Amino acid sequence: MKILFTFYNPSGGMDTLNRIRCEALQKIGIECHMLYKFDGNGRRNIKHIKTHICSTNKDIEDLLQRENYDAVIVCTDFELLQKIRASGYKKTLIYEIQGLGTMETAVEILKQAEANVTKYASALLYPRTSHLMRLLEDFFPDKKHFSFDDPLNMDDFGYTSYPQKKYCVIAWVGRIEANKNWRDFIELGYQLSRSIPNLYLWMFGDMDLNEPGEQKKFEEKIAELGIEDRVIRYSNVPHEQMADYFSMIGDSGGFLCSTSILEGFGYAVAEAMLCRCPVLTTDSDGVRNFIFHHETGLFFPHGDIGQAVVLAKQLMYNAELRKHIRTNGERYIKVRFTVRKYTKKFMKMLGELGVK
Structure with missing residues (x-):
């Protein structure tokens, strides 16, 4: 065939x-x-x-x-x-x-x-x-x-232990476009940075596919908030290396943040969970396949940055909850997908x- x-x-x-x-x-x-x-x-x-x-x-x-x-x-x-x-x-x-x-x-x-x-x-x-x-x-x-x-490819993509970073990382994956809703991530990162001085925002995507108008607004926004030095952008990382990045993000004490309005599936979220990187996400529909609140990840309402900050700090500082979510998330992906x-x-x- x-x-x-x-x-x-x-x-x-x-x-x-x-x-x-x-x-x-x-x-x-x-x-x-x-x-x-x-x-x-x-x-x-x-x-x-x-x-x-x-x-x-x-x-x-x-x-x-x-x-x-x-x-x-x-x-x-x-x-x-x-x-x-x-x-x-x-x-x-x-x-x-x-x-x-x-x-x-x-x-x-x-x-x-x-x-x-x-x-x-x-x-x-x-x-x-x-x-x-x-x-x-x-x-x-x-x-x-x-x-x-x-x-998901579980034979070649998964958690690897690396020396822990001396700083904390929150990450975001996607194109700079309206549906991926980069604004909520930038605003959340800014709010968290006010009380977490060693926080960095890692953003992964293909810069060639960004919407030019949205890209301009993105540049203006991070300049307005004064967080250009905290935002580290990675373009076209080979896919197999993303497992290493997700593993390091999880071990840094940070998390993946997904802010999409609607998703069909949401591969980045599932792959992060497979690599023991906890996830804080909006309810973009597709992620309901693998995120269960307080069990395999955390949900926050679209646009509610105040609630996102509260949940982000729970995920970062509540050691018992963090371990629970990392363990359950990895296990769930390995069983279902x-x-x-x-x-x-x-x-x-x-x-x-x-x-x-």
């Missing part, structure tokens, strides 16, 4: 998901390829997976005819569904959604996608995230739906769709 996974570019959570599931499926004898319309810095993370970069109709048609895939999974790019069918591809074509930003953005994208998905897609695939489940069932009631958890569970459900989906 041969399968193709597609997305716009190799970056963020989709880069992680595609690599993990391709590696897992290849271990059970399924040949997997990836197709991206544009190249990206995440390409350096890809090893031992055949990856194609092309966007023209001719290149896509040549690829499909040459490789003769048994199934193609198209994430988000509804226009690609039409191109694939127009090339003459008649086999299983699955439309996947992993996250669409804010609810307003999600509704707008699905309105644009509705005709192509209805006409060309064999089925829908998405994580068990309530707002995605509700939206997709409303838009596509007559399609076959498959919804199950995304996997295995590649074995994912491949089993993925292959069951293909079987139900008639892929032999």
